[in-house]
Structures are given as structure tokens and as C-alpha cells.
Amino acid sequence: MPSEPLVALVMAAGRSRRFGGADKRRAVLPDGRNLLASSCQLAREAFADVRVVLREEDDPLALGLVDPALGVVRAPGGDAGLGASLADAFTALGRDPLLADCLAAAVLLGDMPAIAPDTLRRLRDLAGRELILRPCQGGRPGHPVLFGRAFWPALERLAGDTGGQPVLRHHPASLRTLSVADPGIHQDIDTPEALAALEG
Secondary structure, eight states: OOSSOEEEEEEOOSOOGGGOSSOGGGOBOTTSOBHHHHHHHHHHTTOSSEEEEEOTTOOTGGGTOOOTTOEEEEOTTGGGOHHHHHHHHHHHHHTOGGGTTOOEEEEEETTOTTSOHHHHHHHHHHOOTTOEEEEEETTEEOSOEEEEGGGHHHHHTOOTTOTTHHHHHHOGGGEEEEEOOOGGGGOOOOSHHHHHHHHO
């Protein structure tokens, strides 16, 4: 495991319009937990420092986030898309004195509760300041993506709904993939049908 600290960001500031009128972050999984709380707990299995990225008006307790060790990062630009949320989140991380020696940040999506904990631990253990890491299963890259500290300034400049793709495109020599036998790296819950498939 890296000797320097890592932080995990669980992205949950979007509107999830494809899920319909309900707030999918509160969607109930087969084990009785809600979707977002389950994704945050998954992150906690591999990372000591986990922070969930929420909209400014969100109440963490109303979203089922009762873990006192879970940090909250607000994304004022969350309505503009994932890229804007990432920019808000990495701006906050870069200004946090507790993260002055942080090696890397793992970016997880709040609607992906089926990733194997071992996948997260393997990625964590490979983290580096000059590396971008992502898992790959069946020839397809998935989530989460770990961004070394060297790439945080570029992430602060993101905008819109492109996510972290611009940073990946601009730094291909720094990108490493980890081959895993984990279909959960592709399984996001974007629609009620996807939730029903997870329950099945």
C-alpha cells in the first residue's frame, strides 16, 4: 500500500434525469441500503479518507449518509455536469491542508455499488503521483479512475459534462490500466431498469 495518503471522491452531485422523477441516490438496493450509501461504504472498504460530492442544497442525513467518518464536498456547479462537479471537488481537495501530502485521488461514481472491493484495493496499491489508473475488464475500461496529484490542477479546470475524459486524452503516456475480472466496474445504475437488473 502507498506510504502517502490517498483520498476517494464519490461523485453524487448530478441530477440523474434518466432515472425519472425520483432521486436515484435514495433508491433501495436488495440489501436494504440506498444506492449512494452503499457506494460510499464500498469506497470505505479500500480508502481511509472518503468524501462524497453533493449539491449545495443536499442534506447528507436525508440521503442516508450517517457514517461520521464520511466527508462532504459541495459542488456549486453540479448542475452543469460531471466535469463541473469534478472541477469543484478537486478545487476543494487542492485547498485542503490535510491533503498537502496526498498521493492521488480515486474518483468513484455514486451509482456503482457492484465494484469488487479487491478491485479498489488493487488500484489503491498501484497509485502514484504521476499516474492515472483505471481498471479494464473484457477489453473495456471502467471505473473508478485514480488521478495522481500531478493531474489535480488539470481536473480543476474541467467544465461541462465530459467528466475526466479531457485529462485522460491529454496524458495518454501517464495512463495505466489494471486488468480485472470484475464486471462491476461497468455496472452503473442510470435507470430503473438497471436497478431491477442489479436486483435480479
